[in-house]
Amino acid sequence: MTNDPTRPEARAPRGFNDRRARDLTAERQILAKVSEVYERYGFEAFDTGALEYADALGKFLPDADRPNEGVFALQDDDEQWMALRYDLTAPLARFVAQNWETLPKPFRRYAFGTVWRNEKPGPGRFREFTQCDADTVGSSRPEADAEIIAMAADGLTAAGLPAGAYVIKINNRKLLNGLLATAGVTTEGQKLAVLRAVDKLDRLGPDGVRLLLGEGRKDESGAFTKGAGLGTAAAEAVLAFTAAGAEGRSETLDRIANVIGGSPEGGEGLEELSRIDKALIGMGVAQDRAMFDPSIVRGLEYYTGPVFEAELLLATNDENGAPVRFGSVGGGGRYDDLVARFTGERTPATGFSFGVSRLASALRAAGRDLGGQARGPVVVIAFSPDDMAAYYGVVGELRAAGIAAEVYLGSSGMRPQMKYADRRMSPAAIMLGGDEIAAGTVTIKDLDLGRELSAGVTENAAWREQRPGQQTIPRAELIPALRRILDASK
Amino acid sequence: MTNDPTRPEARAPRGFNDRRARDLTAERQILAKVSEVYERYGFEAFDTGALEYADALGKFLPDADRPNEGVFALQDDDEQWMALRYDLTAPLARFVAQNWETLPKPFRRYAFGTVWRNEKPGPGRFREFTQCDADTVGSSRPEADAEIIAMAADGLTAAGLPAGAYVIKINNRKLLNGLLATAGVTTEGQKLAVLRAVDKLDRLGPDGVRLLLGEGRKDESGAFTKGAGLGTAAAEAVLAFTAAGAEGRSETLDRIANVIGGSPEGGEGLEELSRIDKALIGMGVAQDRAMFDPSIVRGLEYYTGPVFEAELLLATNDENGAPVRFGSVGGGGRYDDLVARFTGERTPATGFSFGVSRLASALRAAGRDLGGQARGPVVVIAFSPDDMAAYYGVVGELRAAGIAAEVYLGSSGMRPQMKYADRRMSPAAIMLGGDEIAAGTVTIKDLDLGRELSAGVTENAAWREQRPGQQTIPRAELIPALRRILDASK
Known part of the structure; x- marks a missing residue:
């Protein structure tokens, strides 16, 4: 509109989004519906501030190795580094560590909050978005995981996802850990390489993952990815484990029992899934809404036990009408070590998180547009x-x-x-x-x-x-x- | 809990608040009630991102002279300076300048959003809080100001403030400007000194303000504040103007007409207030909810015409039972120059803003605690x-x-x-x-x-x-x- 160099240019930073009525209305309705469900489950609303001290946030941001990588950081006037929170879990861990003595235990909270990621923005990839998290801190029982799963499912239903539109897939980190221990794999680096390989099952299929579990894999461009270095028997055991999913939860448990070998950690993982199954039955959550799937990984290193992923099953179309797999709308799991960063004491915790505008997009794809027509006056x-x-x-x-x-x-x-x-x-x-x-x-x-x-x-x-x-x-x-x-x- | 130096200390940055269910519930109910009123008035929900380019935010932060003073600023990876928004008006001006051609005009929006001020925190003074703003951009009519006032009053009522608990006080910058022009005062610096002096009426009374309008004032500690340097006649005219408030709106208009002298700008200001009065009558807003008060200043330099301040009339008590004047819960006014910073073209705009947790405190003081008892499961x-x-x-x-x-x-x-x-x-x-x-x-x-x-x-x-x-x-x-x-x- 003007080229006067003394005037600022009217533009927003890259990856930050101006939001009109339709989107805001949809997100508010999700907030209202999901809050009602979560409160009925006995979770209280709770939120922290946008800024935390950088050392309190830690470096749990996925794929970030350098401090402050992936976050928006700045110095306070006393020179301490602060950063905009990149999720709602790290601030919760800080709060719990700070107030543990005076909190009712277990502490059950949910939060709708903005988070920021200092990443490269792109189409549909923003550097600011709203998450909804629910967590139970202070219970090591698998029933606490089961309740989070049941509540997440009820929340997605209340938000408007119809029956059959989504399923929550459940795995347990302890199963793969146990299997690897039996195979003699004990270093964290090698375990992580195995997790990364399994995480590529969707994209590469079992044959590609087999290469990544072993010596490594050369892709079409000729680039070589070093593998986890497992022997053939161990690699095949891992692949057999990831393929152990079946339609029914109890059938899947039987098949997992057959492939994970006899390690104590694997047995513990199996027992936890079995108790989750029973609790889900008790809460009326059948296998069409929550299933066991040993191929689920979830990227974050901090998970210590059960992990969950809510997947949209709808076949949706992109702007050109081509079919698209919508994929994950949220996930979570058990993270027993996060509070210990501060206190040195292990504090059991489990939670589920979803992206609010991602769920709004999923609802729109499912023809359940909560924002309505944004009708004027x-x-x-x-x-x-x-x-x-x-x-x-x-x-x-x-x-x-x-x-x-x-x-x-x-x-x-x-x-x-x-x-x-x-x-x-x-x-x-x-x-x-x-x-x-x-x-x-x-x-x-x-x-x-x-x-x-x-x-x-x-x-x-x-x-x-x-x-x-x-x-x-x-x-x-x-x-x-x-x-x-x-x-x-x- | 631990003194291990390798562990981070669990603490939040100063001035950032962890919020529990009671406060969050109260704020959500304010959002729901006020949104309903604002949408019924034809305002659409709209929000921008937390970060803006620092040059786009400008330096309209009250009492900030250095760039970046009072804001949380950081550099993007392309070295451009960004800052957390300190209000919702500056980002609106940026958005309007950026999208003017494609917006329906007038553009009417409201927003609930977090803002950040990098100021010294203290008891009850946070560096992060939620504001609710409503603005009409693209209408120079005084009826647009009147509608903002009526809507603000209806919003406060809907949020739960009982009749008689608040009043919106209205003034017009043009009146004092006109009066000063008649008295020969034309420099911005002197006008600002007059505004600052008048703003101290509550605290110093007419005698203290008389000194500040003239040569200056020595306070009890012996410190001297330089005055605006008005002559006696001009100072008395300003004081007579600030004292022209009366119970009825039309009576106040008559009294103002008698004291502001014959400048064109003063006459324009009077005509605008007269049209605001008529429109308020048309919308059923009587003088118990909206009155004219020539002593109202509002700190922000950017106001160009009518200014409003919503004042709580309740006598409340502090923690020790001593009576406290609650004071302002919100305010606003006309700011016709803010979009022109970007475009060079004057764009009329008017709005009202209130602090959401401040209103929640006011409601609590009024015995209308929307948060309820935060009852558990x-x-x-x-x-x-x-x-x-x-x-x-x-x-x-x-x-x-x-x-x-x-x-x-x-x-x-x-x-x-x-x-x-x-x-x-x-x-x-x-x-x-x-x-x-x-x-x-x-x-x-x-x-x-x-x-x-x-x-x-x-x-x-x-x-x-x-x-x-x-x-x-x-x-x-x-x-x-x-x-x-x-x-x-x-």
């Missing part, structure tokens, strides 16, 4: 400054009846006012000229009808007769007439 | 791991009936479990031992009653008989029995 056309009192009388009456309404307050003539009302997605414009005021009447222009006609929706002649595009009626009939328009386009 | 005591299925059956039933409930998932015995339930503010604990399961009964302990008894609330013996502290009843009567407890303590 009824607009009263401003003809004359002398009649403002009459216009205010009308909008006051409409607002009192719960109908959003405004007097046009710009400085343009009638035609641009109509265009304004149409762009606001107003259901109707109201005209109250001098003649109408004198006669005690009012003219309503049905803008919804206009939009439907131009979209080719309403072409039935009989219907047109019942629903006039514009009508002049007695002033007292205004609200019923508007309600007919609002109801017709619901 | 019904807790099912866990006696035996073998009976978990029975416990889950109970919580499932309660949750389905809309009653928050949980099975105790810690590892403690019965007495600590009861203590846990009490600390969670649970209305009741449910005991389902082996005997009860076998007999098809359930035992309910009324924890609300326990708390009431220990608080000395319920001492009536007849009432005690009707409401047993603990009762064993058939399992099928559980929900009605719990409802009686919940209803009794509402």
Whole structure:
């Protein structure tokens, strides 16, 4: 708009998003629905501040090796480094460590909060987004994991995901750890390499993963990825484990028992999954909503036991109509070591997290758009400054009846006012000229009808007769007439 | 808890607040109630990101002279300076400048958003808080100011402030500007000194302000503040103007007309207030909710016309029972130059902003605590791991009936479990031992009653008989029995 070098350019930093009514409304409805479920499960609302001391956040950010990598960091006036939180778990661990003595235990909280990641932005990849987390801190029981899973499932259902649209897949880190211990693998580095290899099952298939479990793999471009260095028997055991999933939870447990070998840690993992299964049955969560899947990894290093991933099953289409797998909408797991970073004492904890705008996208893909049409207000056309009192009388009456309404307050003539009302997605414009005021009447222009006609929706002649595009009626009939328009386009 | 130097200390940065259920619930209810009102007025929800480029934010932060003073700033990876937004107006101006061509005009938006101020924190003074703003951009009509005022008043009422608990005080910058122009004062520096002097009326009274309008004032400590340097006649005219407030809006307009002299800008200001008065009458906002007060200044330099301040009228008490004036809960005004920073073109704009937790405090002071008691869930005591299925059956039933409930998932015995339930503010604990399961009964302990008894609330013996502290009843009567407890303590 201007090239004056003394004026700042009007632009937002990359990866930061201006959000209009449709998105905000959808996210608020998710917040309302999910909060209701989580509170019914006995979780209390809780939130921390946006900034934490950098050392308190730690370096648990996935794939970040350097301190401050991936976070937005700045120095306070006492020179201490602070950073914008990159998730809601690290601040929770800080809070729990700080207040452990005075908290009711187990401490059960949920939070909707903004998080920031200093990563390369791209299409659909933002550096700021809202997460919803729920955690139970202070219970080592598998039933606490099961409850988180059941609650997550109920939350997704309440948010609007229909039955069969999602499933929560459950695994346990202890199973693979136990299997690797039996195979003689004990270093953290090698275990991590195995996890990374298994995480590529979806993309590379068992043959590709077999190479990554062994010496390594050369991709199509010729680039070589060093493998985990397992022997053939161990690699095959890992692959057999990841393929042990079956339709039923108890069948999957049986198949896992057959492949993980006899390590104590593996047995513990199996026992935990078995108790999770029982608790899920007790809470009425069948295998169509929560299943065991040994191929689930979850990237974060800090998980110590059960891990969960909520996957969208809907076949959706991208902007060009091509089918897309939507994939994960959230996940979580047990992280018994996070509070110990501060206190030195192991504190059991488990939780589930989902991205709120990601769930909103999933709901939109499922045809359950909570944001609605972002419908605008009824607009009263401003003809004359002398009649403002009459216009205010009308909008006051409409607002009192719960109908959003405004007097046009710009400085343009009638035609641009109509265009304004149409762009606001107003259901109707109201005209109250001098003649109408004198006669005690009012003219309503049905803008919804206009939009439907131009979209080719309403072409039935009989219907047109019942629903006039514009009508002049007695002033007292205004609200019923508007309600007919609002109801017709619901 | 630990002194191990390799472990980080669990603490939050100064001025950042961990917020529990009571505060979050109160703020969410304010958001819900106020949003409903604002949308009924035709304002759409809209929000920007937390970070803006520092040059886009500008230096409109009150009392900040150095760049980046008062904000949290950091450099992006391309070396551009960004800062956390310190209000919601500067990002709106950036957005409007960036998208002006494609926006419906006037653009009417409201936002609930977090803002950050890098200031010295203190008791009750945080460096992070939530604001709610509503603005109309693109209308120069005083009716747009009036609508913002009416909507703010309706919003405060909807949030729960009772009639007579608040008033919105309105002034117009043009009045004082006009008066000063007549007196020959034209430099911005001198005008600002006059505004600062008038802003101290509450604290210093007319005699103190008279000194600050003239040569200057020495306070009790002997420190000297240089004055605005007005002559006696001009200083008296300013004081007469600030004292022109009267009970009625039209009476105040008459008194202002008598004291501001004949400058064109003063006349314009008077005409605008007169149109605001008419529009407020048209929208049914009487002078008990919105009055004219020429002593209102509002600190921000960027206001160009009408300014508003919402003041709490309740006499409240501090923690020691001493009476406190609560003062302002929000304010706003017209700022026609803010978008021009980017575009070079004057763009009329007007808005109102309030601090959400400040309003929550005001509501608490007014005895309208929206957060309620932050009541906990019904807790099912866990006696035996073998009976978990029975416990889950109970919580499932309660949750389905809309009653928050949980099975105790810690590892403690019965007495600590009861203590846990009490600390969670649970209305009741449910005991389902082996005997009860076998007999098809359930035992309910009324924890609300326990708390009431220990608080000395319920001492009536007849009432005690009707409401047993603990009762064993058939399992099928559980929900009605719990409802009686919940209803009794509402």
